Amino acid sequence: MTEHRRPTSHDVARLAGVSRSAVSRCFTPGASIADETRDKIMAAAAQLGYRANALARNLKSQQSQLVAILASRLDTPFRARQVKYLSRALIAEGFRPLLLTAERSDDLEPLLSSMLDYNLAGMIVTSDTPPAAVIEECKRLRVPLVLINRNPEPNGGDRIELDTVAAAKAAFDILHDAGARRFAVLQPEDRTYTVIGRVHAFDALVRSKGMTCHLLPCENQSYVAGRAAAQRHADTLRDCDGLFATTDLLACGALDGLRLDFGLQVPRDMRVVGFDDIEQASWAAYDLSTVRQDPERQAGIAVEVMQFRLQMPDAPTLLKHPPLEPILRGTTGKPELT
Amino acid sequence: MTEHRRPTSHDVARLAGVSRSAVSRCFTPGASIADETRDKIMAAAAQLGYRANALARNLKSQQSQLVAILASRLDTPFRARQVKYLSRALIAEGFRPLLLTAERSDDLEPLLSSMLDYNLAGMIVTSDTPPAAVIEECKRLRVPLVLINRNPEPNGGDRIELDTVAAAKAAFDILHDAGARRFAVLQPEDRTYTVIGRVHAFDALVRSKGMTCHLLPCENQSYVAGRAAAQRHADTLRDCDGLFATTDLLACGALDGLRLDFGLQVPRDMRVVGFDDIEQASWAAYDLSTVRQDPERQAGIAVEVMQFRLQMPDAPTLLKHPPLEPILRGTTGKPELT
DNA sequence: ATGAAAGCGCTAACAG
DNA sequence: CTGTTAGCGCTTTCAT
Numbered sequence: 001m002t003e004h005r006r007p008t009s010h011d012v013a014r015l016a017g018v019s020r021s022a023v024s025r026c027f028t029p030g031a032s033i034a035d036e037t038r039d040k041i042m043a044a045a046a047q048l049g050y051r052a053n054a055l056a057r058n059l060k061s062q063q064s065q066l067v068a069i070l071a072s073r074l075d076t077p078f079r080a081r082q083v084k085y086l087s088r089a090l091i092a093e094g095f096r097p098l099l100l101t102a103e104r105s106d107d108l109e110p111l112l113s114s115m116l117d118y119n120l121a122g123m124i125v126t127s128d129t130p131p132a133a134v135i136e137e138c139k140r141l142r143v144p145l146v147l148i149n150r151n152p153e154p155n156g157g158d159r160i161e162l163d164t165v166a167a168a169k170a171a172f173d174i175l176h177d178a179g180a181r182r183f184a185v186l187q188p189e190d191r192t193y194t195v196i197g198r199v200h201a202f203d204a205l206v207r208s209k210g211m212t213c214h215l216l217p218c219e220n221q222s223y224v225a226g227r228a229a230a231q232r233h234a235d236t237l238r239d240c241d242g243l244f245a246t247t248d249l250l251a252c253g254a255l256d257g258l259r260l261d262f263g264l265q266v267p268r269d270m271r272v273v274g275f276d277d278i279e280q281a282s283w284a285a286y287d288l289s290t291v292r293q294d295p296e297r298q299a300g301i302a303v304e305v306m307q308f309r310l311q312m313p314d315a316p317t318l319l320k321h322p323p324l325e326p327i328l329r330g331t332t333g334k335p336e337l338t
Numbered sequence: 339m340t341e342h343r344r345p346t347s348h349d350v351a352r353l354a355g356v357s358r359s360a361v362s363r364c365f366t367p368g369a370s371i372a373d374e375t376r377d378k379i380m381a382a383a384a385q386l387g388y389r390a391n392a393l394a395r396n397l398k399s400q401q402s403q404l405v406a407i408l409a410s411r412l413d414t415p416f417r418a419r420q421v422k423y424l425s426r427a428l429i430a431e432g433f434r435p436l437l438l439t440a441e442r443s444d445d446l447e448p449l450l451s452s453m454l455d456y457n458l459a460g461m462i463v464t465s466d467t468p469p470a471a472v473i474e475e476c477k478r479l480r481v482p483l484v485l486i487n488r489n490p491e492p493n494g495g496d497r498i499e500l501d502t503v504a505a506a507k508a509a510f511d512i513l514h515d516a517g518a519r520r521f522a523v524l525q526p527e528d529r530t531y532t533v534i535g536r537v538h539a540f541d542a543l544v545r546s547k548g549m550t551c552h553l554l555p556c557e558n559q560s561y562v563a564g565r566a567a568a569q570r571h572a573d574t575l576r577d578c579d580g581l582f583a584t585t586d587l588l589a590c591g592a593l594d595g596l597r598l599d600f601g602l603q604v605p606r607d608m609r610v611v612g613f614d615d616i617e618q619a620s621w622a623a624y625d626l627s628t629v630r631q632d633p634e635r636q637a638g639i640a641v642e643v644m645q646f647r648l649q650m651p652d653a654p655t656l657l658k659h660p661p662l663e664p665i666l667r668g669t670t671g672k673p674e675l676t
Numbered sequence: 677a678t679g680a681a682a683g684c685g686c687t688a689a690c691a692g
Numbered sequence: 693c694t695g696t697t698a699g700c701g702c703t704t705t706c707a708t
């Protein structure tokens with residue numbers, strides 16, 4: 001047991017008294033091989049603890065099972081779930097997810113392009129839009145690139161993107177059904193593509209109904225920003241009865257700001273609806289009405305699209321809209337169940 | 339631009355009018371090569387968009403930069419942060435993290451051992467203890483195995499593990515300083531190694547001081563379980579004035595159970611302390627005192643240990659205790675700052 | 677300092 | 693059905 005070398009197909013072949021090709025065939029799904037030979041080889045392989053070297057196999061086949069997932073702010077509840085389900089969906093299809101977490105997009109380019117060294121089977125991006133150079137590179141190397149809720153670049157890969165108009169309508173309906181008529185919406189200044197899309201779609205929708213909508217800037221999409229925004233915009237909020245926080249994290253912060261710092265009653269004085277349906281939205285202290293984005297479904301679609309692109313590198317770009325689901329809870333006056 | 343093949347070192351060599359070895363040397367840090375040649379090669383490489391194929395390089399050098407991170411329950415706040423910092427620390431050291439998420443340990447074995455096909459540079463485990471077979475395999479193939487807060491297996495790899503006695507003492511001190519004398523501790527039934535360690539260490543400590551400690555079983559380590567446990571153990575809790583929830587998630591659930599379902603005042607009727615210091619602990623609705631585990635520090639240590647093991651495969655097993663830090667907030671009576 | 681040559685471990689086309 | 697042969701793209705002695 002002082003042998004630290006991995007056994008190779010050669011070792012197995014010798015022990016089984018066959019050629020290396022036979023061993024290879026034995027581990028290749030659709031290959032023709034006699035039962036007897038296979039048994040011999042399997043026995044030898046088991047005895048030696050043989051496992052085919054994936055690196056060598058990939059080198060030969062010009063294609064690895066490696067898929068890069070690019071995700072910033074992984075410590076954020078919704079992103080963590082996205083990554084969890086992406087990872088799971090990829091593994092279920094036999095891929096191996098490589099996790100790249102980069103907060104600042106400067107770090108990104110070298111990292112991404114160095115990933116391409118691995119002959120990736122695909123790249124799935126859920127955070128910043130990758131630099132144009134990387135997009136170009138993916139295209140040239142025919143590495144499928146799937147963008148989830150990201151800013152579309154010209155020619156920039158397949159996209160899974162929520163329908164911002166439907167999203168805004170779902171949020172509006174929840175608030176309106178709960179009796180809200182004078183609206184406000186939190187507008188994060190780190191202008192993520194779909195988040196900003198929701199803000200504008202909501203604003204447009206409200207105005208189209210002849211009602212007023214206040215756009216309240218807030219620093220970013222965090223809890224802290226939501227709470228600060230509630231305090232900062234206290235005067236405006238006093239004139240409103242319905243608040244759309246474009247992210248549940250923001251909504252939780254805003255709720256604490258409204259109630260704890262500011263003494264408002266929710267939903268009596270103000271109805272609040274968030275977006276995403278993170279776990280904390282269901283916590284009793286928040287009991288937040290929201291619009292659910294289903295990350296599991298989203299991940300499934302992303303992997304399907306990636307596989308499609310692997311087959312059909314030249315098919316026109318895909319754009320998919322995963323379904324949304326309104327979730328009614330206490331912040332819009334639904335009686336608590338518990 | 340209809341060429342989808344990656345340029346190889348051969349292409350670069352031809353264009354630069356040198357041999358493939360020269361190209362290789364040019365991309366190998368400590369190799370001796372004339373400046374002039376290097377410039378020619380670099381120019382050719384840039385022109386072709388050449389990047390060394392990592393698969394081939396690894397095949398040759400028998401060693402990849404790939405490190406598997408095994409993490410269950412990635413959608414849990416503390417775990418998500420652990421993975422984020424692990425990923426970041428690995429990338430900073432030039433490694434490439436492969437993310438494996440497996441909830442049930444049945445799925446685990448084939449997955450893990452299939453990872454070994456990639457000539458991993460290491461494996462970092464933050465969820466279930468890997469099956470003994472995999473541990474053995476890692477040992478045989480000399481793949482460094484680092485376990486974070488996991489059940490130690492005989493011979494089972496290096497460990498980063500919080501000091502449960504210190505952890506229990508920190509929690510106890512916070513509660514005791516806040517005036518608690520009759521204690522309860524939540525005991526999750528999914529018996530994670532360190533969580534159970536905290537429970538027992540806390541219990542032992544309280545008893546050693548001649549005070550009583552109630553062990554309150556709860557289903558697992560989730561928010562929902564914490565809330566349910568608070569309801570279920572209402573009678574016992576009425577006799578207590580200090581609660582140690584072995585996880586912040588449990589603590590948040592318990593707090594909502596105590597306050598919202600049960601009408602208790604925290605900290606007046608009951609002081610509560612959690613563990614981990616997840617983001618939600620700092621949210622105004624909870625303002626939870628807790629003991630911080632620093633996942634960034636933890637990740638740094640894990641990667642250091644892994645690198646050490648890569649150098650010294652035969653050195654004796656390491657066991658590291660990252661530092662803990664008590665965090666005082668409202669649930670133990672610290673006046674709110676805001 | 678550079679090039680030729682020999683592989684790393686595997687797969688696949690081709691005979692037999 | 694099986695073995696032989698020729699690489700995949702790279703690194704690394706070994707001469708020169």
